[in-house]
Amino acid sequence: MRAIVGSEPIVVIDVPEPEPAAGEVVIDVVAAGVNRADLLQRAGHYPPPPGASDVLGLEASGRISALGAGVTGWSVGEEVCALLAGGGYAERVAVPSVQVMPVPRGVDLVSAAALPEVACTVMSNVVMTGRLAPGELLLVHGGSSGIGTHAIQLAHALGARVATTARTADKLARAGDLGADILINYATDDFAERLAAEGGADVILDIIGAKYLERNIAALATNGRLVIIGMQGGAKAELNIGALMAKRASVTGTTLRSRPSTGGPDSKAAVVTETVARTWPLIASGDVSPVVDSVLPLAEADAAHNRLNSGDAVGKVLLTLA
Template sequence: MRAIPGTASATLTDVPDPEPQPGEVVIDVAAAGVNRADLLQRAGHYPPPPGASDIFGLEVSGVVSALGTGVTGWRVGDEVCALLAGGGYAERVAVPAVQVMPIPHGVDLVSAASLPEVACTVMSNVVMTGRLAPGELFLVHGGTSGIGTHAIQLASALGARVATTARNEDKLARAAELGADILVDYTVDDFVERLKIEGGADVILDIIGAKYLARNVSALATNGRLVIIGMQGGAKAELNIGQLMAKRASVSGTTLRPRPASGGPDSKAAVVTETVARTWPLIESGDIRPVIDSTFPLAEVDAAHARLESGDAVGKVLLTIG
């Protein structure tokens, strides 16, 4: 099969076809999502977890073409999408069956590739870790990213008020269309002061990391929860523990890619199950829709990576493969 191994050159290469191991399915890939983790891996900063494929790609959609021993619930010919630890930029991929999801009704096969990573990330961090409740105030940084566009819609569908940051009026207008109530242009305004007017954020989903740590804690409400999922602004910063204690607040840092496929409440299987149970009905009802910025053929991976790295994309960038 053709695939793009996760090296700096990102060259389309012939590699052996995957064979399903026990508990795995093979998917003939229709499309793969492009994520910042792919850019980090290409730069040599985010190697795949031990045992995972070194081929780029953390999510795909496609058609089941083979079943490993012990797999139940899936059949050859099923149209699916899947969360991966690697291997998505390829014509075929083997994946644990517990990380495979049905395609929500009303979503086409290619667009479904935009869902696994963002839906599972937002469910695991905003709901399972952040415990966002109806009526609470939720802040997501980077509201027009793939994560941001999905997080705004899910939080709004759950009955929360939604605040977001973005870098210009056009992007903020797109965020408002998705359900954001409080819009902050971070190049002009201070999100901390804006959130303080609202009484502080109950849950903050942060992709920036060190650069925003102190300001995020300042923006939290009493009993607020800050969940950090990215380090675009660095990995080390000082934490004012006194301020955190005074607010009875918490700071969590999580990743999705290295988690085990199964084996407990923090496993990918648990996240996938919760996502299908809680997010898929909201997609099928129209409360959440996939937001696709652009699609590129697999051979144009450089252009797809450049589009994501530019910061101009609104929603997901996809590679079409099948």
Template sequence: MRAIAGTDQLSVVTVEDPEPGPGEVVIDVVAAGVNRADLLQRQGNYPPPPGASDILGLEVSGLISAVGHRVTAWSVGDEVCALLAGGGYAEKVAVPAVQVLPKPPTVDLVSAAALPEVACTVASNLFDAAHLQGGELLLIHGGSSGIGTHAIQVAHALDVRVAVTARTQAKRDFCRDLGADIVIDYTADDFVDVIRGSGGADVILDIMGAKYLERNVKALNTGGRLVIIGMQGGVKAELSIGALMTKRAAVLGTTLRSRPVTGAGSKEKVVEATRRITWPLIDTGRVAPIVDSTFPLADAEAAHARLDSGDAIGKVLLTIG
């Protein structure tokens, strides 16, 4: 499924089946995750990186149906999920083998599509970039989102104190049930006051960008790390360098889709870290995919509308076939 050029409409198209190149596998897709990046791409605001498929979809689950040259870790018939640069809204997708993860035994194959993007985002940002440690206070903006619900579980399992912002009582209750220690109604309370009253945030995982930059820095503890992974609140803001220096704090900006497949800072390294950090927590049941809703591929418009509404708790998925 592609976005129609020059519009924000979606179109189902027929293309040739992909063949695995060297180091690649082909996955028969069972389900695909719906991400905000997909909404941006269909609006023309987030084009795929050079060489990536222009078909929407950044994560899938399914069964391996073909294996390319030099692939030894995977076999035809393996149940897997995978991180993509594009191409997930399809019956088949070719993907570098280093971006593939095994389906956890505790998770059904459809729900496994809810894992790759959020798990890789959380592992790479909280632990690789921000070096989050047990006992620290983590503030997650958008605690009921796909990334938020996953991050709460992982952080709680690793003895991190967790604070979240969420709009509705139902969302705040859900976050608390997942393990959040502090839940903040950002429509009624100033998260800066709440967090500073709790000692300050050691790490902030932020999806808002410019809108929250100044307040996020105020909420940081000495030595705190602000990790910006989204720009829902804009791309430009003023920053007090003095405030940052006084706190000996850091502001980090990261992205996942445009990383190279291999090498330093690559998707391969992110997937390796995710499998090492997160997969054991899933295998033991301490972390589970949170699925808000599923839609057939033909109803991708409705799936996008559900995500765009802001009412979803956890991931929205498309089922294929």
């Protein structure tokens, strides 16, 4: 079976065929999403969780080809997409059935690979953790990213206002087309000042981390919620606890990949269930759509990584295995 394990340079190798354990399904992969975590894993900075495949890829779409013992609700041949702990850059992948999702109505099978990671990340952090409500203001850093383009659409569809940052006029215009109300060029404007003039953000979805911590706190509204999901700007920063307390605000750091598959409201199963229940109808209605920047064959995974790493992509970069 063809697959890609983190290496420099990237090469396609043969690996053993996956066998479904109890509660798992095997998916014949049609397409896989490319995520920044793949680049980090390739560089040796983000190893897979214990027991997970060392093949790259945190999301994929395809057709179910085998069912493990005890699996119900799925059938061989069904078109699906799935949230993975690893293994997406391969011809086949075994995944817990609770992390499998139907392809939303109106979405083709390749584009469906752009959904699991971003949809589950946004649902778990903006809605489930950040508790974004209609009429509130969400600040999304990196509005042209896969997560950013999805978060803008979902928040807009849920009746919230959206502010976003990006580095070029073209990217900001695209964010505006997706539903963002406040467009901030982070190269020339101070987002904290802009948000303060709006009364502050009720929820901030942050992929930067340390570099933005002080300004994120300044940008929060009273009772605001800062949810940090990335560390592109560093891992350590000084927190002004007084400023946080004065706003009765909160700071939460979360990850998705390391969560248990099952076992409570913070599990991947719970996130997947909520995502299918709340986001999939919005995709079917056309209020939310996958945003795909480019599609490349598996053999060009290196070019796909370069495209994502360049910062020029708008939306998701995908790999195809057909």
